[in-house]
Amino acid sequence: MCGIVGLHLKNAELYPRLGELLVPMLDCMASRGPDSAGVALHDGHAMHVVKDVGPPVEICVRNGIAERGGFQGIGHTRMATESAVTTQHSHPFAPTPDMAVVHNGSFSNHATVRRRLARHGIGCTTDNDTEVASRFIGHQVAGGADLADALRMVLKELDGFFTLLVTTGTQFAVLRDSFACKPAVIAETDDYVAVASEYHALAGLPGIGDARVFEPVPEEVYAWTR
Amino acid sequence: MAAAPLPMDARRPSHTFGPQTIAAIQRMAEEGHYEIRGWGAKRVLPTFDDLVFLTASVSRYPLEGYRERCETRTVLGARRASRPLELDIPITIAGMSFGALSAPAKIALGRAATAVGTSTTTGDGGMSEEERAASHLLVYQCLPSRYGFNPADLKRADAIEIVIGQGAKPGGGGMLLGQKVSDRVAAMRTLPAGIDQRSASRHPDWVGPDDLRIKIEELREATGWEKPVYVKLGATRVGNDVKLAVAAGADVVVVDGMQGGTGASQDVFLEHAGIPTLAAVRLAAEALRELGVEDEVQLVVSGGIRTGADVAKALALGATAVSLGVAPLIALGCNGRTWVRDGVAHDATADYRALGTEPGYCHHMHTGRCPVGIATQDRDLEARLDPEAGARRVANYLRSVTMELTTMARACGKSDVHNLEPEDLVALTVEAAAMAQVPLAGTTWIPGRS
Amino acid sequence: MDPVILDCTQLSTREINAALGGLPDGAAARVMAPWGRHNLAVGLDNRITVRIEGNAGYFIGGLCAGPDVVVDGFVGWSVAENLMRGTVRVRGNASECAGASAHGGTLIVEGDASSRAGISLKGGTVLVAGDVGHMSGFMAQAGILLVGGDAGQALGDSLYETVIYVGGSIASLGSDARVEDLTDDDVLTVKRLADRAGFEHIDPGNVTRVASARELYHFDALAGQRY
Ligand code: SF4
Numbered sequence: 001m002c003g004i005v006g007l008h009l010k011n012a013e014l015y016p017r018l019g020e021l022l023v024p025m026l027d028c029m030a031s032r033g034p035d036s037a038g039v040a041l042h043d044g045h046a047m048h049v050v051k052d053v054g055p056p057v058e059i060c061v062r063n064g065i066a067e068r069g070g071f072q073g074i075g076h077t078r079m080a081t082e083s084a085v086t087t088q089h090s091h092p093f094a095p096t097p098d099m100a101v102v103h104n105g106s107f108s109n110h111a112t113v114r115r116r117l118a119r120h121g122i123g124c125t126t127d128n129d130t131e132v133a134s135r136f137i138g139h140q141v142a143g144g145a146d147l148a149d150a151l152r153m154v155l156k157e158l159d160g161f162f163t164l165l166v167t168t169g170t171q172f173a174v175l176r177d178s179f180a181c182k183p184a185v186i187a188e189t190d191d192y193v194a195v196a197s198e199y200h201a202l203a204g205l206p207g208i209g210d211a212r213v214f215e216p217v218p219e220e221v222y223a224w225t226r
Numbered sequence: 227m228a229a230a231p232l233p234m235d236a237r238r239p240s241h242t243f244g245p246q247t248i249a250a251i252q253r254m255a256e257e258g259h260y261e262i263r264g265w266g267a268k269r270v271l272p273t274f275d276d277l278v279f280l281t282a283s284v285s286r287y288p289l290e291g292y293r294e295r296c297e298t299r300t301v302l303g304a305r306r307a308s309r310p311l312e313l314d315i316p317i318t319i320a321g322m323s324f325g326a327l328s329a330p331a332k333i334a335l336g337r338a339a340t341a342v343g344t345s346t347t348t349g350d351g352g353m354s355e356e357e358r359a360a361s362h363l364l365v366y367q368c369l370p371s372r373y374g375f376n377p378a379d380l381k382r383a384d385a386i387e388i389v390i391g392q393g394a395k396p397g398g399g400g401m402l403l404g405q406k407v408s409d410r411v412a413a414m415r416t417l418p419a420g421i422d423q424r425s426a427s428r429h430p431d432w433v434g435p436d437d438l439r440i441k442i443e444e445l446r447e448a449t450g451w452e453k454p455v456y457v458k459l460g461a462t463r464v465g466n467d468v469k470l471a472v473a474a475g476a477d478v479v480v481v482d483g484m485q486g487g488t489g490a491s492q493d494v495f496l497e498h499a500g501i502p503t504l505a506a507v508r509l510a511a512e513a514l515r516e517l518g519v520e521d522e523v524q525l526v527v528s529g530g531i532r533t534g535a536d537v538a539k540a541l542a543l544g545a546t547a548v549s550l551g552v553a554p555l556i557a558l559g560c561n562g563r564t565w566v567r568d569g570v571a572h573d574a575t576a577d578y579r580a581l582g583t584e585p586g587y588c589h590h591m592h593t594g595r596c597p598v599g600i601a602t603q604d605r606d607l608e609a610r611l612d613p614e615a616g617a618r619r620v621a622n623y624l625r626s627v628t629m630e631l632t633t634m635a636r637a638c639g640k641s642d643v644h645n646l647e648p649e650d651l652v653a654l655t656v657e658a659a660a661m662a663q664v665p666l667a668g669t670t671w672i673p674g675r676s
Numbered sequence: 677m678d679p680v681i682l683d684c685t686q687l688s689t690r691e692i693n694a695a696l697g698g699l700p701d702g703a704a705a706r707v708m709a710p711w712g713r714h715n716l717a718v719g720l721d722n723r724i725t726v727r728i729e730g731n732a733g734y735f736i737g738g739l740c741a742g743p744d745v746v747v748d749g750f751v752g753w754s755v756a757e758n759l760m761r762g763t764v765r766v767r768g769n770a771s772e773c774a775g776a777s778a779h780g781g782t783l784i785v786e787g788d789a790s791s792r793a794g795i796s797l798k799g800g801t802v803l804v805a806g807d808v809g810h811m812s813g814f815m816a817q818a819g820i821l822l823v824g825g826d827a828g829q830a831l832g833d834s835l836y837e838t839v840i841y842v843g844g845s846i847a848s849l850g851s852d853a854r855v856e857d858l859t860d861d862d863v864l865t866v867k868r869l870a871d872r873a874g875f876e877h878i879d880p881g882n883v884t885r886v887a888s889a890r891e892l893y894h895f896d897a898l899a900g901q902r903y
Contacts, residue, residue, distance in 0.1 A: 002436060028712070032436040034473065079436050079473055082466050105434070161433065180791050180810065181433035183753060183772065197436075199731050199750055199771070200712015213750055215771060215790040217828065218810055259895065372777040372796055376760055377719055377739040404894060416779070416798040416817045417836060421893040426815060430796035431735070431754035431776040440714050444735040447693045448719025 002091070003029025003197045004102045004184075006074040006165045007205075008172035008224050011191035019060075019068035021205060025194070026056045026075040028201035032104075033077025036090040040100030042167055043070035047098045051076075051090040071226055072172050074165050076102040083128045093131045095138025098169040103130040104197055105162035105182040113157055133158055137166060148221045151175045155219055163216075165195055173223040180218035187211040193224050261493040262401065264591025264601065266394050266485050266530065266552060271502045273485070273530065274539040276658030277651045278667065281637035289636035296632040297642040300547050302524050303385060303454020303477040306446070310454055310477075311363055311385050313547065314343025315628045316643060317537055320482075320528050320551035321367045321387065321458075323349025325402055325411040326489030326591060327555075328608035329356055331600045334558055334616030336360030341621040342628070347387060347549075350400040350425055352414050353379040360613075365456065368445065371400055371425035373415035377448055385478075386445055387456040388438070390429075390467075393486030393503070393529040395495035396460025400425035403490055405594030408603040435470035442475040456480050461506035461529065462499070468513035468525075478524045480549060481510045485530025487552040489601060490592035503529035503540075505661035508648075511544020512663075520544070534630020541631075542646035543662060557623035558616045559598040561588050565610040572610075574598055679704035679727070684713050692716060696743075699724045714752065717745050723762070734771075737764035740781070756783040759800050772809070775802035778819065784873045791828065794821040797838050803873040811850065813840050813886070822869050824878045835888040841866050842884045843877070854889040 005025040009015055018041060026037060037059050038051025048068070052059045056077050060066060076091035083089050092100040107113075110129040113136055117124070122139055124131045133154060140150035147168055154164065154175065163184040164175045174195055176184060187194045187202045189211045194202050202208055216222050239245065250261065282288040289296060303310040319339050324332050326349060337360045339346040345363035352374020353366060366383030368375060380386065391397060402411070402423040412419035432441045442455050457471040458480035471479045483503025488496070501509075507527045514520040527540045528549035540548050552560075563585040564571040574585070577597035581590045591601035599611030635643045638650050652667040653659035659666040660673035682692045682705055693716070696705055701723040707716055714733035717726045721741040728736065731749035741760035749768045756764040759778040766774075769787035776792070778800025785793075785802075791809035794802040797816035804821075810828035813821050816838030826844035833850020840853075841862070849855070858881070866880035 031439065079470070081435070081470060082463065104436070180772075181428070183437070185771070198712055198733060198752055200733055200752075203711045203731055213769060214788075215809065218791070262895075372758065372798070375758060375777065376779060377721065377741055377758065378760075380719075380739070418893065421836075422895045426796065430792070430815075431738075431757040431773045437734070437753065440734045443689070444715045444718050444738050447689060447715045448739045450694070450697075451690065 002079055002102075002104045003032030003077040003201070004074070004091075004104050004163065004165050004195070005029060005076075005197070005201050006072070006102070006167070006172065006174070006193075006195040008072040008167075008193040008226075009070075009191065010193070010224075012071075014191060015071055016069040018070040018073055019065045022073045022075055023057070023060045023066045024204050025196060025201040026060065026077060028203075029075075029077040029197060030056050032197055033079045035080050035085045036078045036087065037076060038090045038092050039065055039073055039075040040092040040094065040102075040167060041065075041068055041070040041073040042098070042169065043068075047094065047100060047167075047169070049092055049094050049100060051092065052087050053085060053090065072167055074100055074102050074167050081106055083126060086126075089126050089128045091130055093128075093134035095134045096142065099134075099138055099141065100167050101130065101134035101137060102165045103133060103162055104184075105177070106160055107133060107158050107162060108160035109158065110160075116157075129160075133162070133164065141168070147171045147173050148223050151221045163197070170226045171223055172225075173221055174216050175221050176216050176218050178218050180216075184216050185213060186216055186222065187213045262403070262490055262592055263493055263496070263589050264487070264489050264491075265496070265589030266487040267496050268589070269497055271485060271530075272504050272655065272657045272661055273502065274504055274536045276504070276655045277539050277653055277662060277664065279538070279542075279634055279638055279650055280652060281634070282639040286639040288639055289641060291633060291636055294636065295641065296636050297644075298628060298632060300644070302526070302547060303456070305454075305477040305519075305522050306475065307385075307452060307454040307477055308450075309384075309452045311345055311365075313345060313363070315624070315631075316541060316545075316547040317342075317624055317627060317631075318344050318365075318526065318547055318549045319346040319554055320486075320549040321347035321349045321365070321389065322551055322555075323351040323400075323402075323489065324354045324357060325349070325351040325406060325415070325603070326601060328596075328599055328602050328611060329354065330608055330611040330613040330616065331555070331558060332357045333360045333613040334611065334620060335554060336364070337613065337617035338554070338620030338624060339363070341617065342624045344624070345384065348383075350402075351411065352376070353383070354414070358382065367458075369400065369425065370427060370429045371415070372430060373417075373425070380445070381449055383453065385454040385456060386449070387458050387480065388442070388445075388476075389458045390471075391460030391462075391482075392458065392488065393460050393482030393484050393500050393506075394488035395491045396462045396482075396484075396500045397427060398491065398495050398499075399427035401490040401592075403592050403594065406489075406603045411603055435474045438470075438474040454478055456526070458482060460486075460499075461501045461503065461509075464501065464506050464509035465513045468510045469517060472514070472517055472519055472523050476523065478526055479510065479514075480526040480528065481506050482549075483507070483527070483529025486528055487555075488591075502661065503527060503531070504658060507540050507543045507545055508662050514544070534627045534632075534634060537627060537631045538634040538643070538646055539651060541643055542650050543648055546644065554620050554623065555600055557620045558600055559611065559619070560596075560600050561585050562598055565598045566615065567610065567612065574610075677703060679706045681706050681708060683708045684711060684716075685709050689713060689715050693718060693720075696720055696724065696726060697722065710749075712752065717743065731768070736766075737783075740764070750787075755785075756781070756800075759783060769806070770804075774804070775800055775821075778802065782872070788825065793823075794819075794838065794840075797821060801869065803869055803875065805873070805875050805877070807844070810847070813838060813853075814850070816840075820865070820869065822866060822873075822875075822878070822883075824870075824875050832886045832888070834892060835886070837888065840886040842886065843879070843882070846884060846886070849886065852889050852892040853886050856885045856887050858883065858885050
């Protein structure tokens with residue numbers, strides 16, 4: 001149970017400001033997830049994941065997130081539900097070197113999916129449900145699925161309530177479960193796509209007043225490619 | 227000529243398919259429907275009975291009964307509320323709806339609670355005038371159905387209880403069969419009269435602890451941050467859920483174990499969902515301790531609590547107060563053989579029989595034909611319960627339970643019942659030792675610890 | 677009397693609601709720079725007008741019984757939840773559960789409303805100019821939900837006595853919801869409501885009426901009900 005944010009920049013002029021724009025978004029989600037926070041930034045060459053226990057702003061300051069650039073990034077603030085409050089249990093989860101996953105909600109059959117993945121030789125390092133989902137998506141993509149198809153497989157295999165936000169070296173995707181009980185708002189302009197659990201995380205973005213603001217509908221994959 | 231007796235082997239009952247299971251399967255085959263009934267779990271469960279107190283002797287000294295005071299005053303909700311609930315005893319009356327219960331039953335419970343200085347609680351269906359008038363301290367439930375929920379009643383309540391689940395059916399919604407959806411009940415709930423009412427199992431306006439946090443703030447804003455906000459949970463993943471309720475901002479967490487009762491539920495829920503109260507109280511107390519808020523957030527425990535011994539054990543394991551549902555109904559006359567009017571006792575056995583049960587075995591609140599006028603909306607039946615006499619009986623019962631509680635606390639050397647602690651207890655069974663995390667009697671062994 | 681100005685950048689939610697609650701009937705207030713702030717103008721029972729100038733968060737106008745609230749922007753979840761009297765008007769889009777469990781009063785959304793609009797409605801009126809998301813009107817008990825645009829999946833699932841009118845298309849109906857013939861009374865009702873909301877694009881004679889088939893009102897598994 002948490003807050004999630006994501007920013008996919010279309011306008012290259014904004015790339016240097018990625019961190020500067022993302023940090024206030026994450027800060028707005030602090031009340032949804034007071035336990036820990038993290039971000040994953042894609043600069044076009046590599047993905048950088050930073051996560052830690054504590055309030056999001058402190059973590060961002062400590063790691064100089066606001067000074068970092070890139071073409072997209074996601075972030076997460078965590079209110080731990082069933083697993084421990086540690087850095088390892090924090091989001092984003094990175095199942096592969098260029099994929100990051102954040103999640104708001106709660107999966108109800110992650111133990112079974114975890115065992116299924118183990119049979120394919122894929123182990124999880126924590127008992128966190130989001131790690132299972134992230135490894136499941138990573139496994140699908142490694143097997144040749146494109147990201148949108150991998151997310152559709154999530155709908156088939158994972159039960160429960162979720163809003164998922166996934167980034168790869170080229171893509172940015174959002175998915176909500178069939179009940180769509182965990183919030184998500186998307187704002188799109190010519191310059192960017194931004195996603196957050198609540199609108200106020202988007203409110204400070206440039207040109208937000210003219211953005212197309214909408215909520216993702218259940219079971220539909222929304223994906224953007226660089 | 228008499229038939230020859232059957233050989234022993236021919237009457238050997240099956241444990242897997244015993245007579246009751248056979249009857250249940252036959253009934254389902256005929257009706258194509260699961261069983262719906264009232265009351266709570268009927269199966270054998272580990273309970274507080276499996277714990278005993280290590281009362282004072284040489285190493286510790288007891289207090290004198292009657293002469294040396296043992297404090298029972300209890301404060302709930304001081305964490306954030308400017309007007310916490312101040313109770314004379316740590317024993318409260320749980321949420322039961324007008325609808326499930328008759329008006330005289332609700333009035334009797336309210337008056338009894340008022341007489342002994344404790345609180346009573348509304349239920350699914352809102353607050354009735356009689357109930358507000360009868361109850362000095364009234365906790366207003368905010369349930370998934372929101373039947374009859376309104377800001378005016380919210381403002382005249384003494385505390386707010388957000389119900390996420392109940393022990394009888396954690397994860398399930400409320401239920402009131404058509405027989406009890408009388409015109410008045412229907413109007414209070416904005417429903418057509420006579421329908422089989424099924425309430426939602428999730429709240430209509432928020433889902434999950436992150437959104438609950440915002441909901442709690444809304445309720446506080448709407449009531450000027452005066453009233454304690456309780457969050458009530460059906461006992462399942464207690465450790466996680468208590469922590470999340472605290473993170474969401476609860477002043478008081480109410481944990482309802484699987485022995486908790488209900489007006490109507492699927493039998494499969496009553497018998498197979500949730501964990502026993504004994505395990506739930508320990509897990510909840512542990513969660514509060516892990517968060518370091520055990521002095522700030524109060525734990526109220528419910529589910530099958532009957533006696534002062536149960537209350538004392540719940541308090542020793544970490545509860546600040548307990549909440550009673552079925553027991554006060556029994557005090558009112560539930561499952562009694564007779565009902566009394568103008569001093570004359572009338573036998574109700576035939577009415578129990580008509581429901582297919584007997585006094586002592588009745589769980590038939592769902593029928594709306596309660597033989598003693600408690601769980602009914604029928605005019606003639608509810609007239610069998612005199613609220614004044616009922617209130618006296620319930621108050622007597624609550625006073626007796628309190629005396630049992632203080633007797634035990636004094637014998638443990640406590641001048642305040644809230645000073646009871648887990649170290650005052652040992653367990654008689656390995657199961658109880660494991661669930662309560664107290665040593666098996668005569669040993670220092672706590673299963674799972676060493 | 678000039679409207680009272682309440683600036684969210686200077687005041688806490690608690691200070692704003694306390695200030696609003698203390699205004700006499702007939703007064704007006706402007707709430708500035710809400711920036712997605714939750715729980716603004718909740719639990720008010722005075723007859724005032726409140727203008728929230730920007731996008732706001734969850735539960736805006738919730739638990740109110742009197743004021744007229746206008747939001748110049750987008751709102752988060754459960755706007756006007758448990759409304760009793762008065763109106764809440766949202767000039768932009770509303771997020772999920774708009775008008776949840778409203779017992780009275782009117783919620784007007786000039787944009788779209790998301791999933792579960794009018795869930796558990798208990799007599800209130802929810803008027804949406806645009807589209808509504810899936811499961812709208814879920815378990816709605818009384819009152820009216822009027823949708824100017826399209827309705828998402830499972831409209832009116834487990835409906836009780838609320839009546840839903842839809843100007844556009846309906847992706848699918850939920851359990852126990854059915855389309856019924858439009859009566860003259862319905863046309864008058866829709867006209868009155870559309871006029872009140874200022875929804876000129878709705879043709880009252882050309883909406884679809886959805887109401888309960890009432891087949892889930894009683895337990896009867898042998899009838900093959902889906903529950
Ligand atoms: S006697 Fe009445 S209250 Fe008691 S179990 Fe039977 S129906 Fe319920």
